[in-house]
Amino acid sequence: MISKNVLNKALEKIKQSKKNADLIANNNLQSALKNNEFNEIYKLEKQAQIETARCEVYGLNNSFNLDEIAKQKSEILKKLNIDESTLLPKYSCKKCDDTGYVNGKMCSCLKKLINEELYKQSGLNHKLNSFNKDDCKIFDDTKTMQQIYKTMQKWCNSPTSNYLNIILTGKTGVGKTHLMECMADDLIKNENIVFWTSAFNLNQLLLKYHTTFDETKLEYISNLLDADYLFIDDLGTEPILKNVTIEGLYNIIAERVENNKKTIISTNLNPEDIQNTYGERIFSRLLNKANSLCINIENKDLRLIKK
């Protein structure tokens, strides 16, 4: 599961919105019930509903006509100038009636709230870039970048792709983060749960995990393990902490691969540097041709033109 803290915050918001909708509907109903005529038909309808259900269970004949009662009720409300729909809760999500789940699966509204919460925790404090055809105009080599953007957009929309890891290599300023933001934006729009972290922040989380010895330790890494898509920005800029950075990173990547979850990494390091810094195990996990796609945009002389 995604971090309890994130899930609870998201569920709390949904619960609140359900509570508000229920409260408003109930207030409207109570005020309508002050009218005697409506009060009577309302009680009659309740009684008829119970009786009808009972008759169905025991296979008995039912003397009530629910349709007729509903019709009478509507007429009374019309006379009172009350919009019947205001007596029912207006949930903000029609798919799940503000419960967060549809048939035991997370509803898109819950995923959206989880992403908002993850977004807050990620340290990204601006609106994400998004894919559009003008994107590449900011690069010198527009054609090559367009091709890369197209490939990445296609990958974002191919959840069954064999590529579990995307490694974007290249010097600072070639637009790796820009591209990753477009990808994150696209994935969030398609109802995936996305967690974004800088390599520096990732290192901090791994350190906290390593130095916590009670049941709360899992909170530090659950988003890293369980997000559908994990973005790690600027791998190689973090300090390598003994027993923490490399071991932690390996475990995260290995478990994500195991669970078919996708990871997108940007780095200034070339493959050789990755091997030297992180060792053979991480290197072979990340640059395994069967399930990783490594795109090097370093040699294309793509300088980001200052906006």
Ligand SMILES: [Zn+2]
């Ligand atoms: Zn919903």
